[in-house]
Amino acid sequence: MNVNPESRAGIVGWGAYVPKYRLRMEEIVRLWGFPEGTPKGLNVIEKSVDNLDEDALTMGYEAAKNAIKRAGIDPKEIQAVFFGTESKPYAVKPSATVIAQALGITPDTMASDLEFACRAGSEGIKSGIGLVVSGMVNYALAIGSDTAQANPGDVLEFTASSGAVAYIIGPSEASTAVFEASYTYVTDTPDFWRRANSPYPLHGEGFTGEPAYFAHIIGAVKGLLDKTGLTINDFDYAVFHQPNGRFPIKVGEKLGFPREKILPGLVTPYIGNTYNASALLGLAKLLDTVEPGVRILVAPFGSGAGSDAYSILVTDKVEEVRERAPPLSYYIDNKEYVDYAIYAKNRRIIMKIR
Amino acid sequence: MESLSISRFWRYRRAHYRLTGKKCLRCERVFYPPKRSCPYCGSMDLEDYDPPERGEIIAWTKLYETGTPYTPYRPIYLALVKLGDMTALLQLTDVTDEKKQLRKGAPVELVFRRIKEDGSHGLIYYGIKARPAQPIETQE
Numbered sequence A: 001m002n003v004n005p006e007s008r009a010g011i012v013g014w015g016a017y018v019p020k021y022r023l024r025m026e027e028i029v030r031l032w033g034f035p036e037g038t039p040k041g042l043n044v045i046e047k048s049v050d051n052l053d054e055d056a057l058t059m060g061y062e063a064a065k066n067a068i069k070r071a072g073i074d075p076k077e078i079q080a081v082f083f084g085t086e087s088k089p090y091a092v093k094p095s096a097t098v099i100a101q102a103l104g105i106t107p108d109t110m111a112s113d114l115e116f117a118c119r120a121g122s123e124g125i126k127s128g129i130g131l132v133v134s135g136m137v138n139y140a141l142a143i144g145s146d147t148a149q150a151n152p153g154d155v156l157e158f159t160a161s162s163g164a165v166a167y168i169i170g171p172s173e174a175s176t177a178v179f180e181a182s183y184t185y186v187t188d189t190p191d192f193w194r195r196a197n198s199p200y201p202l203h204g205e206g207f208t209g210e211p212a213y214f215a216h217i218i219g220a221v222k223g224l225l226d227k228t229g230l231t232i233n234d235f236d237y238a239v240f241h242q243p244n245g246r247f248p249i250k251v252g253e254k255l256g257f258p259r260e261k262i263l264p265g266l267v268t269p270y271i272g273n274t275y276n277a278s279a280l281l282g283l284a285k286l287l288d289t290v291e292p293g294v295r296i297l298v299a300p301f302g303s304g305a306g307s308d309a310y311s312i313l314v315t316d317k318v319e320e321v322r323e324r325a326p327p328l329s330y331y332i333d334n335k336e337y338v339d340y341a342i343y344a345k346n347r348r349i350i351m352k353i354r
Numbered sequence B: 001m002e003s004l005s006i007s008r009f010w011r012y013r014r015a016h017y018r019l020t021g022k023k024c025l026r027c028e029r030v031f032y033p034p035k036r037s038c039p040y041c042g043s044m045d046l047e048d049y050d051p052p053e054r055g056e057i058i059a060w061t062k063l064y065e066t067g068t069p070y071t072p073y074r075p076i077y078l079a080l081v082k083l084g085d086m087t088a089l090l091q092l093t094d095v096t097d098e099k100k101q102l103r104k105g106a107p108v109e110l111v112f113r114r115i116k117e118d119g120s121h122g123l124i125y126y127g128i129k130a131r132p133a134q135p136i137e138t139q140e
Helices: A026-031 A038-042 A054-070 A095-102 A119-132 A206-227 A247-255 A276-289 A317-324 A327-335 A340-346 B008-011 B013-018 B067-075
Strands: A009-017 A021-024 A046-047 A078-082 A108-112 A139-147 A162-171 A177-186 A238-240 A297-301 A307-315 A336-338 B022-023 B046-049 B054-063 B076-081 B086-090 B107-117 B124-132
Touching: A009 A054, A009 A276, A009 A327, A021 A340, A026 A038, A026 A340, A046 A162, A046 A276, A046 A340, A046 B086, A046 B107, A054 A078, A054 A095, A054 A139, A054 A162, A054 A317, A054 B107, A078 A095, A078 A119, A095 A108, A095 B013, A108 A119, A119 A139, A119 A177, A119 A276, A119 A307, A139 A276, A139 B086, A162 A276, A177 A206, A177 A317, A238 A247, A276 A297, A276 A307, A276 A317, A276 A327, A307 B076, A327 B008, A336 A340, B008 B013, B013 B124, B067 B107, B076 B107, B086 B107
Parallel strands: A021 A336, A078 A108, A078 A139, A238 A297, B086 B124
Antiparallel strands: A009 A162, A009 A177, A021 A046, A139 A162, A177 A307, A297 A307, B022 B046, B054 B076, B054 B107, B076 B086, B107 B124
């Protein structure tokens, strides 16, 4: 009954990475004079902070390494590397080539960095599906990684955090989860942006909600349901982009998902919004834990704006490969708290000029 | 790590990115950094050696006096690390508890990190460091 080309591709391996350091929300409240209840309103307890020697590239490397371990393939079999980020270390010079070189994937591969705010990693997955299904490549590596920037003292600082996720896309027969169908919905919406030489992004305040996040995720999910004939009840879990801990629950409610189907894939309350890794880390958390046979709805979102909705069916293979790399919970639990001063240094908010 | 020479770094990128050393096919010893001839027996009959991801600390030290590119990272931890048949002097990162994490025989795992930057406009030099390892149930 399923004739979508996507169903010939799937997730052969997945990998997560979250840096070790955490900043408690109280530190931001204390420093910038926010009302005490602000973090609770966002449903975020603490956020991950990268070390000074980490960036989107190094985090993406570790996530990708974990994904390759789970896939159990020779890195040379990967013929496309997509690196989705909005915090690339170089404005010009691909991060994808450095990761591909360090992982032993080069030279016989495609490699490029993608940008679409928080949705670039998902575009990498969708491009990977296309390449695999067409037979142009055997395996594609899609990475979503960010050391998210936030203007100090802006409400965005509560959530903007660091983390990475990676997926090896390959033939469905070899997959731990198969893409049943996908649907993409994009428009020109000015909800969030960063100009070329600006250190921090700006956002359209209330504009980030209804016309951006909610309209596009709902557009993509409805498109997917119409295309497949599936209903909300057919999904065991739903993962949406997680800019805070509140929006994913709210968009789920608008679509008719009960909280019990959303909470298992919600990671932002514990690590913040990892931008390109956000929803895709939620999916990784589910792949770490769920039973074979479940159907998952995943809908990453990126400002600017757009969303991809995927219907994913988990296969028996998920249990075989799970133990080959550390689960997301390992990285979430392995933490060390820092104060705002160390956070400011690690995030290069304070910098020594020589 | 080399001085900030782009061509030199590029030539040795496999040694930096993958910590690939050399194994002498005559005396069977392994060494890092890679050289054209074996520092023990002089043989030029060598093959690449990729070390395992996990190893253990042989000895460690802490530097407060560092060159300019490293000032923000102060203090810097260095360790002589045993990785399979290879021994390498590596920078340690993510050290949060000296007493618990740093001692002879303590487990470490290799990570890919920024080593240094050529100012704010030049190249970023990436390479391998080691971090204190947690006992992972899933680790083989």
